[in-house]
Amino acid sequence: MPAGGRAEATQRAGAGQAAAVATSALTKRFGDRVAYEEVTLEVHEGEVFGLLGPNGAGKTTLVRTLTTLVAPSAGHATVAGLAVTEANALAIRKRVGVMPETPGLYLRLSVEDNLRCFAELRELPDAAAEVRRVLEVVGMTGRARDPCGALSKGLRQRVSLARALLGSPSVLFLDEPTSGLDPGATREVLALVDELRQGGATVVLTTHRLEEAERLCDRVAILATRLRRVGRPGELRRRLFGAALTLRTAGPLADPGALLGGVPGVQRWRASAPSTYHLEVDDPRHAAPALVRALVAAGADVLELTEERHSLEDVYLQLVSKEDARR
Amino acid sequence: MNLRRVRAVARKELLDLRRNGNVVSAMAILPAVFVVEPLIQAFTLTSRAALALHHDHVLLYLLAVPSLVPATLASYTVVGERTQGTLEPLLSAPVRRDELVLGKALAVLVPSVLVSYLLFGLYLTVVELFAKPQVVSTVVQAPDVAVQLVFTPLLVAWSTWVGMAISARAKDLRAASQLAIVASLPTVAVTLLVAFAIVPSGLKVALGFGIGLFVLDRVGWRVVTGLLDPERLVTGIR
Numbered sequence: 001m002p003a004g005g006r007a008e009a010t011q012r013a014g015a016g017q018a019a020a021v022a023t024s025a026l027t028k029r030f031g032d033r034v035a036y037e038e039v040t041l042e043v044h045e046g047e048v049f050g051l052l053g054p055n056g057a058g059k060t061t062l063v064r065t066l067t068t069l070v071a072p073s074a075g076h077a078t079v080a081g082l083a084v085t086e087a088n089a090l091a092i093r094k095r096v097g098v099m100p101e102t103p104g105l106y107l108r109l110s111v112e113d114n115l116r117c118f119a120e121l122r123e124l125p126d127a128a129a130e131v132r133r134v135l136e137v138v139g140m141t142g143r144a145r146d147p148c149g150a151l152s153k154g155l156r157q158r159v160s161l162a163r164a165l166l167g168s169p170s171v172l173f174l175d176e177p178t179s180g181l182d183p184g185a186t187r188e189v190l191a192l193v194d195e196l197r198q199g200g201a202t203v204v205l206t207t208h209r210l211e212e213a214e215r216l217c218d219r220v221a222i223l224a225t226r227l228r229r230v231g232r233p234g235e236l237r238r239r240l241f242g243a244a245l246t247l248r249t250a251g252p253l254a255d256p257g258a259l260l261g262g263v264p265g266v267q268r269w270r271a272s273a274p275s276t277y278h279l280e281v282d283d284p285r286h287a288a289p290a291l292v293r294a295l296v297a298a299g300a301d302v303l304e305l306t307e308e309r310h311s312l313e314d315v316y317l318q319l320v321s322k323e324d325a326r327r
Numbered sequence: 328m329n330l331r332r333v334r335a336v337a338r339k340e341l342l343d344l345r346r347n348g349n350v351v352s353a354m355a356i357l358p359a360v361f362v363v364e365p366l367i368q369a370f371t372l373t374s375r376a377a378l379a380l381h382h383d384h385v386l387l388y389l390l391a392v393p394s395l396v397p398a399t400l401a402s403y404t405v406v407g408e409r410t411q412g413t414l415e416p417l418l419s420a421p422v423r424r425d426e427l428v429l430g431k432a433l434a435v436l437v438p439s440v441l442v443s444y445l446l447f448g449l450y451l452t453v454v455e456l457f458a459k460p461q462v463v464s465t466v467v468q469a470p471d472v473a474v475q476l477v478f479t480p481l482l483v484a485w486s487t488w489v490g491m492a493i494s495a496r497a498k499d500l501r502a503a504s505q506l507a508i509v510a511s512l513p514t515v516a517v518t519l520l521v522a523f524a525i526v527p528s529g530l531k532v533a534l535g536f537g538i539g540l541f542v543l544d545r546v547g548w549r550v551v552t553g554l555l556d557p558e559r560l561v562t563g564i565r
Contacts, residue, residue, distance in 0.1 A: 117339040
């Protein structure tokens with residue numbers, strides 16, 4: 001996605017935006033077993049929102065609740081402006097598109113017949129034209145007459161995505177859209193989701209592939225039965241790990257305490273190897289130039305100065321392992 | 328009730344059914360057996376023996392066909408979707424439960440009624456053309472033909488609801504199919520008892536059975552709609 005598009009999407013996800021999905025203390029129990037509890041979150045219009053969590057974290061059940069398949073045990077939720085209740089089930093289903101983890105296609109029927117049925121169920125005025133449109137979106141126009149059973153897994157996922165796009169729903173729920181796909185097919189499906197986000201679609205994406213979430217999502221929520229954290233991937237990283245720089249010099253600094261400790265914005269430092277230093281900073285954008293100036297002035301030979309990057313995986317593992325330790 | 332959505336479900340079911348050779352052959356074989364046997368009887372029956380059967384309603388034996396034809400098809404409707412993973416997308420679609428149930432039921436009902444009428448017509452034609460006149464007058468009696476025509480859709484509908492109810496509760500396709508056939512046997516037994524004059528027949532009995540079946544069919548629709556609980560079907564818990 002172009003940088004401008006991403007920035008635009010991030011802006012759209014900002015405060016003051018209408019919530020496409022909102023939950024408040026939403027809980028689902030099956031007898032004594034808790035699927036998820038006390039989930040409070042908001043997904044803004046035009047935002048790609050990632051629901052991350054390990055297997056059994058309650059992601060799929062949460063999506064099923066929001067798409068009216070599973071009734072909540074407590075709390076409340078709204079989807080596309082409607083309260084999630086039995087009475088609103090039909091209206092909500094008209095406003096959302098769902099791509100479940102398994103494509104769930106009628107393998108004996110053609111791609112076109114599969115989509116036609118769901119277009120008719122949505123009461124679209126020109127079902128045939130809408131089927132053609134969504135097939136074009138997912139690049140499957142040439143395979144319309146093929147039986148779904150003859151398609152590869154990746155192509156079936158595309159048909160499943162096309163089905164979710166019928167009628168241009170207000171909110172798209174994609175449950176593990178790349179589950180079980182090879183890297184090539186995964187890339188194709190992700191490219192399609194990326195196109196949707198560029199088009200301004202509101203997408204709720206569940207996944208446990210963190211690189212996927214990092215690439216596609218404006219914000220993510222980490223769910224492990226309870227909601228652990230919600231935020232932009234970068235924010236979560238900063239909140240959990242802070243900002244840090246790694247400095248490598250040609251030889252050990254003569255007086256690192258005086259040099260590094262005197263640079264504005266450097267909170268703490270430690271030597272992680274004879275000529276390598278780890279510095280915790282307030283803001284790398286300000287601290288790095290000041291540090292370079294100080295090093296040059298002190299005559300130090302700088303080999304490398306990099307910002308330490310923690311992946312979303314680090315954030316996820318930190319949050320989920322904290323939870324495991326608590327249990 | 329939105330008929331467009333009902334039609335969409337029924338159309339999809341019929342398309343899928345047409346391409347499912349196993350279900351179609353299972354649907355055709357069992358009823359064919361029920362037609363072959365009376366045909367053999369009609370051709371081996373002597374005129375004297377036919378006269379002795381004049382007070383029986385031999386033709387009603389064929390009511391076993393509409394009782395059995397829908398069983399396999401109906402037993403596939405829910406558990407079949409569940410096992411092939413298509414149920415969740417369908418339940419997530421904007422369609423009411425009663426519409427979904429009716430669409431699926433129509434896709435069982437229409438071919439089952441057609442197959443039953445076809446086999447009945449075939450039987451009548453062969454008997455009329457090739458059996459001895461005394462046998463024809465014993466077997467083909469106008470009231471029995473009327474009963475056959477009226478009761479065929481009623482029995483098909485009843486077997487459909489029973490099969491769908493089993494399908495909605497079952498977790499295994501084969502078990503659902505076998506249970507649905509077993510569940511249709513009591514209906515077959517009643518029709519045989521009437522055919523062989525063990526249960527007395529007549530207009531009042533026919534009316535009683537007819538109204539009873541009609542009411543049961545209405546109740547069946549409601550019961551099956553209630554059983555199609557999305558939460559239980561997608562999570563397997565509740």
